[in-house]
Amino acid sequence: MIEVKELSKTYQLGKVDVHAMIDVSFRIDAGEFVAVMGPSGSGKSTLMNLLGCLDLPSSGSYLLESLDIRTLSPNQQADVRNKRIGFVFQNFNLLPRASALENVELPLLYGRVSNSHTIAREALERVGLAERAMHRPNELSGGERQRVAIARAIVNNPAIVLADEPTGNLDTRTGIEIIKIFSRLNAEGTTIIIVTHERDVASKARRIIQMKDGRIHQDMLAEGI
Amino acid sequence: MIEVKELSKTYQLGKVDVHAMIDVSFRIDAGEFVAVMGPSGSGKSTLMNLLGCLDLPSSGSYLLESLDIRTLSPNQQADVRNKRIGFVFQNFNLLPRASALENVELPLLYGRVSNSHTIAREALERVGLAERAMHRPNELSGGERQRVAIARAIVNNPAIVLADEPTGNLDTRTGIEIIKIFSRLNAEGTTIIIVTHERDVASKARRIIQMKDGRIHQDMLAEGI
């Protein structure tokens, strides 16, 4: 499903090299539920952006369903992203001038799915935002924006959901509702990779990858954590 | 210190009225440490924006250190904000084209404090970001941006710190470091009001105000919570 080998990402900032990710290797099979944890600045979002084909590595290889991502053209990468991957950004990344409903509908329009309005509305209902469908992002609370981003990530029934800190702005009860959605999707076969710093979210995963200073510090099955 | 009476905020959205906050009344004395909790969308940020003089209520009164905020001109409100209040925004609200150091330095320049460069650098060190001073917000991780916003809020030694979900993007250990900073400021006499959904953050407060559907649901001293 997902196989990364010695994947690295270095940012050049003026004369300084920032090694955000160094020699990351692992394999994730279809249907796994993986939590990625680690200190602030340890490289979790950098890893998620690479797995989501939103950024290219500085070195190393990334095979997604046996496709070598580096051989794909930008259009082909966009196609993989739209058809196979649902991405929940740490900063939500919503279109500011579109309503919650239009934001959620976007992946369906890109993929030319019919009946997109109804499907988008159902995804908003699932995250508890039926009453906020016409609000724009700046007319929503922080946690409501986060939930619009979650609805948009799952609306197209992706094979893989990559969620970067999806409950950071949610109260415990709303957070539990969201994790139930991910658990149900996983029970139906969706691969879930979720960055979190919250123990009770990580406890739903069956495997925990710990990052530290840009490297994998630990990669363990979740029993006994 | 802070006294609000029947404070309400209603947003007009097309033909619909959204009652984000309804008849909120309480008093917070100087030196208190208060946690504000409640479900996503319950009115916490709306309350914080009103207390931080960033927005005007639809009705009700707000006395800050016996000053009726509604009688102040916009310039006087900006002056109160800069001199008395440190605000940590839920979405950080950093200047995108300024470095971390320049963002933290801004309140000192506004207040014409000399030696602002050194003071700003110390605040960044306190939140663990000495090595990221020259990075712009889009060259920082989510939790690093959040910590820049925290450093900016405390740099001017405000009488009151209003922090809206300051640990939502931080791992547990980094979050504990941040809460220690707030506890130390509170021990020195700073009034702290913090929105959080994390139990271990709220446990450091001595009083918890629970919101629900725009109203105060419970306002209790923290023993026994």
Ligand SMILES: Nc1ncnc2c1ncn2[C@@H]1O[C@H](COP(=O)(O)OP(=O)(O)OP(=O)(O)O)[C@@H](O)[C@H]1O
């Ligand atoms: N500009 C606006 N126009 C219309 N409705 C708004 C606006 N801003 C906020 N709201 C609504 O007011 C309600 C309260 O918002 P608020 O941001 O105060 O909630 P919150 O308690 O901070 O939530 P969260 O924990 O998700 O951050 C929400 O349901 C939101 O949709």
Ligand SMILES: Nc1ncnc2c1ncn2[C@@H]1O[C@H](COP(=O)(O)OP(=O)(O)OP(=O)(O)O)[C@@H](O)[C@H]1O
């Ligand atoms: N565009 C960039 N230019 C330079 N440095 C960057 C850039 N983006 C990220 N970094 C640095 O790379 C490191 C890893 O960032 P990343 O966003 O992956 O961390 P993270 O684990 O997601 O942290 P958090 O938990 O705070 O969100 C950080 O120290 C950050 O400062």
Ligand SMILES: [Mg+2]
């Ligand atoms: Mg991150």
Ligand SMILES: [Mg+2]
């Ligand atoms: Mg809020």
